[in-house]
Amino acid sequence: MSAPTGIDRIAEAFASAQGRAALMPYLMGGFPDMATSLAIGEAYADGGADLVELGVPFSDPLADGPVIHAAGVEALRAGASVAQILELGAALAPRLPVVLMAYANIVYARGFEAFAQLLRAHAISGLIVPDLPLEEAPELRAACDAEGIALVPLVAPTTPPERLARIGALARGFLYAVSLVGTTGERGALDAGLADFLARAAAATDVPLAVGFGIGTPAQAAAAADAGAAGVIVGSRLVRAAAEADDPAAEVRGIVAAMADALAAPSAETVR
Amino acid sequence: MSAGLEHRYGPYGGQYVPETLMPALAELEAAWLEAKRDPAFTTRLHELLRDYVGRPTPLYLAERLSEAAGRTVYLKREDLNHTGAHKINNAIGQALLAKRMGKPRIIAETGAGQHGVATATACALLDLECVIYMGTEDMRRQKPNVERMGLLGARVEPVEAGTRTLKEACSAAIRDWVANVATTHYILGTAAGPAPYPALVRDLQRVIGEEARAQLLEREGRLPQRVIACVGGGSNAIGIFTPFIDDPVELIGVEAAGEGIDTGRHGAPLTVGERPGILHGAYSAVMQDADGQILEAHSISAGLDYPGVGPEHAWLRDTGRARYEAITDADALAALQRLARLEGIIPALESSHAIAWTLAHGGSELDLVCLSGRGDKDLAEVIRRLDLGRGGAGEQGVDASVPGGPAQA
Numbered sequence A: 001m002s003a004p005t006g007i008d009r010i011a012e013a014f015a016s017a018q019g020r021a022a023l024m025p026y027l028m029g030g031f032p033d034m035a036t037s038l039a040i041g042e043a044y045a046d047g048g049a050d051l052v053e054l055g056v057p058f059s060d061p062l063a064d065g066p067v068i069h070a071a072g073v074e075a076l077r078a079g080a081s082v083a084q085i086l087e088l089g090a091a092l093a094p095r096l097p098v099v100l101m102a103y104a105n106i107v108y109a110r111g112f113e114a115f116a117q118l119l120r121a122h123a124i125s126g127l128i129v130p131d132l133p134l135e136e137a138p139e140l141r142a143a144c145d146a147e148g149i150a151l152v153p154l155v156a157p158t159t160p161p162e163r164l165a166r167i168g169a170l171a172r173g174f175l176y177a178v179s180l181v182g183t184t185g186e187r188g189a190l191d192a193g194l195a196d197f198l199a200r201a202a203a204a205t206d207v208p209l210a211v212g213f214g215i216g217t218p219a220q221a222a223a224a225a226d227a228g229a230a231g232v233i234v235g236s237r238l239v240r241a242a243a244e245a246d247d248p249a250a251e252v253r254g255i256v257a258a259m260a261d262a263l264a265a266p267s268a269e270t271v272r
Numbered sequence B: 001m002s003a004g005l006e007h008r009y010g011p012y013g014g015q016y017v018p019e020t021l022m023p024a025l026a027e028l029e030a031a032w033l034e035a036k037r038d039p040a041f042t043t044r045l046h047e048l049l050r051d052y053v054g055r056p057t058p059l060y061l062a063e064r065l066s067e068a069a070g071r072t073v074y075l076k077r078e079d080l081n082h083t084g085a086h087k088i089n090n091a092i093g094q095a096l097l098a099k100r101m102g103k104p105r106i107i108a109e110t111g112a113g114q115h116g117v118a119t120a121t122a123c124a125l126l127d128l129e130c131v132i133y134m135g136t137e138d139m140r141r142q143k144p145n146v147e148r149m150g151l152l153g154a155r156v157e158p159v160e161a162g163t164r165t166l167k168e169a170c171s172a173a174i175r176d177w178v179a180n181v182a183t184t185h186y187i188l189g190t191a192a193g194p195a196p197y198p199a200l201v202r203d204l205q206r207v208i209g210e211e212a213r214a215q216l217l218e219r220e221g222r223l224p225q226r227v228i229a230c231v232g233g234g235s236n237a238i239g240i241f242t243p244f245i246d247d248p249v250e251l252i253g254v255e256a257a258g259e260g261i262d263t264g265r266h267g268a269p270l271t272v273g274e275r276p277g278i279l280h281g282a283y284s285a286v287m288q289d290a291d292g293q294i295l296e297a298h299s300i301s302a303g304l305d306y307p308g309v310g311p312e313h314a315w316l317r318d319t320g321r322a323r324y325e326a327i328t329d330a331d332a333l334a335a336l337q338r339l340a341r342l343e344g345i346i347p348a349l350e351s352s353h354a355i356a357w358t359l360a361h362g363g364s365e366l367d368l369v370c371l372s373g374r375g376d377k378d379l380a381e382v383i384r385r386l387d388l389g390r391g392g393a394g395e396q397g398v399d400a401s402v403p404g405g406p407a408q409a
Ligand SMILES: Cc1ncc(COP(=O)(O)O)c(C=O)c1O
Pocket: B085, B086, B087, B111, B112, B113, B114, B115, B189, B190, B191, B230, B231, B232, B233, B234, B235, B236, B237, B302, B303, B304, B348, B350, B351, B372, B373, B374
């Protein structure tokens, strides 16, 4: 057999988390600059991350709240290009599986097949396109399948049951549950209906369920895992740290380590 | 067909939005399909358009403009609608629909402020909460409209991102919708965005073309040779084009050439015709770089200052059914002055692009031009530009740059 595909690597990362939820921090590629974002990505791995979600900065990020939006604008202003972000992915891939987060126009600009080939050539394992819903995804999914890249779909609390089932059945790598009705950003508390929603989403798919949006503290990460997530994605909290800290790499390493500890600690009440 | 509304126009259109919004788009489509077949709804809409908006708007034979152009030119007077532009046709319709869907809160984006004022007006009338997103550069350029929205009880949310114009206002409105979709309807102001908006807005704006076609047939006993409209997102243009689609009539959309197509500082994605892309939920003509980053548009008119365009226009262009050209800031400004002097009508800077195109292009005996709005909102910006351009040379200096005229016709 040939080398493991991107899809294989993602499955392996979830499996090797061994009973605790996999931790997947989000990295805004090129923010605050290319060199620092590489250092941040490595700090994620050092801190105990299982996978990394690598964001491609985009001019018009409709799913993102103020922190990630501003970081993307800043990365573009600093000159980040898609080619550089792919290189960043390739540099991180030996440490942990990389899942690229790119808005649809970034993918369209190069074409589905070319983009999927580029991902594989850069040892990137998966792709999340937050503005490419089920109806628009078939061609890109086929292109990704051909390269062994996992096209990870999103579901939201607003997704009705029948649609959830259709999305879940086509998920590759993992299913990305958006924890709340809104854009990315830290919140004071998890959504009250989260456990219910996660139970519905988990039942709709055979791949692991990861939850993201609004998770910013170790306690929230642990609670999301307790509520049924096999993976936890942390975004704005870490991007904010990268923006504010004097030593971003050291700062995010500490946050990721605290999150990993919280996920490893046996929970008081395990829902699933 | 009793199926849904169109989602695609050739390869263009679609629904490129976060999953959170997909059920809301489906709900909106179903609600519109139902409402437009419900006599209670259509009667109420018709009454409001007649008694409140002032429809039908006049079709005006602009005799002195015709003389200057060397051909007969009729103006469809959307500037005479309540609130001063065609935008109210769509805003009233969607606000009624929101009421029917039980959504108490309305959001909208605005560039020129005309759609914001129209939406704020409809919300006051129908007792809906109203939040309008507007770039701070546009708030400066279109100050009277900001004040109007406030008086009407709307909250204007300033948007500071990017060039602080229409594109960013639209992105901010979509983000609000993602967060508040359960209680909120987004009244998109043009025939762009994810399905079903392009079809919904076209359905609500086609009244422009339906009236104009009947009025012209009655007056002239024939169809126009050309129908001309400015194109920002494309709502007044698709509204006046649609009823003429199957007629032997030339359809011409006029985009903003800004400081000149060659300078890159324009708002003319259809005219330039490069690789299409995705902006604000639809695949269509768009200004972008090689990586797919959306570029910033530029136009003197806030309503045309947008790097994208509605998907149906991209398809009308590709199929050759409509033609798209662009007019510069300077020519639009000159056309505004020219119409003011010739006809006593001060058009919106957006509409002035269509007037300028007509003045500059012969080859027709009978033109129908959509005068999409009035220019009151633009006065401060127009005066500022004229003072700059005049540079002490007096008014003649400006007049000399007016395009077209009898010699060119
Ligand atoms: C008077 C007027 N005309 C035209 C436009 C451009 O929009 P559209 O292309 O949707 O008609 C605007 C937009 O604000 C406007 O206010």
